[in-house]
Amino acid sequence: MGGNNTKIRFLAKQTYEALSTEFPDSTCSLDYDCPQNLAIRGILSAQCTDKRVNITATDLFGRYSDMKLIAYEDPAVIADIIKPCGLTVSKTRSVIAFARKMTEEWGGTVPNDVDMLMEVPGIGRxxxxxxxxxxxxxxxxxxxTHCKRVMRRIGITDSDDPARVEKDIMKVFPEEQWIKIGHLSVDLGRKYCTAKSPKCDECPLASFCKRRI
Ligand code: SF4
Incomplete structure (x- = not known):
């Protein structure tokens, strides 16, 4: 992390306050009504829009009310349903692997454990x-991708590596803000801090953003 820690902590505080004011209702952009529903949507979200994921997952869960049914379904049938999300072969393998883990190893629950979840192919950090x-x-x-870009531009991190960005965020944002700062940075990245043409003149962080000043 570049710069001194106190300065970056202050930058983090300014960032969180400004983003919370700008996006008071910021939340997860994937719809879900149960843990497995969110996990499957997460798997489907690789290189796909949240809108497309939400439509496709609603279709999948409309046909299968129980993960056991997905676990032992013909992969070709699952592939056909999730095809609109792209990367069909790997996502089909991941969806079925996740459903089998839940059914055979996790007692029908989704574990509150990052390492266990990452045993499923297609579920990364x-x-x-x-x-x-x-x-x-x-x-x-x-x-x-939004969080990584935004945090680098603001000056919270100088890295492009997601694992390093995660650590740099954890160093300067209080623990109770970790979940929310992810959602807030996605909102900023979509509305102002877009990849190609950031709207710095309208951005609520313009007065202290490293890239801007
Ligand atoms: S001022 Fe510009 S570069 Fe900085 S966060 Fe806002 S949109 Fe992104």
Missing amino acids: KIANLIVGEIYGTPAVVVD
């Missing part, structure tokens, strides 16, 4: 953190 944070309220930082 980002999705595992999303699950434990959203479902169980376990402090965890979800570093997606």
Whole structure:
């Protein structure tokens, strides 16, 4: 992390306050009504829009009310349903692997354990953190493409590596803000701090953003 720690902590405080004011209702952009529903949506979300994931997952869960049914379904049938989300082969394998873990090893529950969740192919640290944070309220930082870009531009991190960005965020934001700062940075990244043409003139962080000043 560049700069001194006190300065970056103050930057984090300013960032959190400004983003909370700008996006008071910030929340997870994936719809879900149970832990397994969020996990499957997380798997489907790789290189796919949240809108498409939400439509496809609603279709999947409309056909299968129980993870046991997904666990032992013909993979070709699951592939056909989740095809609109892309990366069909790997996502089909992940969805079925997750359903089998739940059925055969986790007693029908989703564990509040990042390492256990990451045993499922297709569930990386980002999705595992999303699950434990959203479902169980376990402090965890979800570093997606928006979060990574925004945190680097603001000056919270100087890294492009998600694991380093996660650590840099954890150093300067209080634990109780970890889940929310992920959602807030996605909102900022979508509305102002877009990848190609950031709208710095309108951005609520413009007065202290490292890239801007
Ligand atoms: S001022 Fe510009 S670069 Fe900085 S966070 Fe806002 S949009 Fe992004």
